Amino acid sequence: EAQVTQNPRYLITVTGKKLTVTCSQNMNHEYMSWYRQDPGLGLRQIYYSMNVEVTDKGDVPEGYKVSRKEKRNFPLILESPSPNQTSLYFCASSIYRAGTEAFFGQGTRLTVV
């Protein structure tokens, strides 16, 4: 089954404790991205990757890191999480960046206390 898989689904952590949210897709998609969703603000893009070893900042990259060492995986790293990073995070992939359908993971609800 074609899918985007995120882990974990739910995470509660403390300020400053490094964490990684994993994302994996099995569709051989070139383009992957991370979003955060906050009430009243819609989805905002954090980082995106056009292909292996190619990443770039989205609208709200501060406090986040990503890597794309393999085509299928695109982890999101929070080196020192803060409470303002409490949010619902989505990973997405598509064949190419433009003009094609986007597939989303189930989401990761992160709470930083």
Add this chain to the structure above:
Amino acid sequence: KQEVTQIPAALSVPEGENLVLNCSFTDSAIYNLQWFRQDPGKGLTSLLLIQSSQREQTSGRLNASLDKSSGRSTLYIAASQPGDSATYLCALMWSSNYQLIWGAGTKLIIKP
């Protein structure tokens, strides 16, 4: 700057009604527009993708239209069912930077 607006933020209708959800945008230079469905605790599911050269797309009881000149897209849901209850989001790909710009969504409740 491209802005996407979805009005209303919430809508509640009885089962069986036909309904229209609206999405408006400020810059007509778009590459495509997608409608998504989001269920609580789940990810987003793509419903329909309209390329900038198209006027509408249909899938089952769903029909999405695109009018770039007026900066509007609508999602028409025929014969609504309780299972259609979800939040519906529109997202357009802006031609200037190939970035997806999102509306805040319309929360739809279909009452049995």
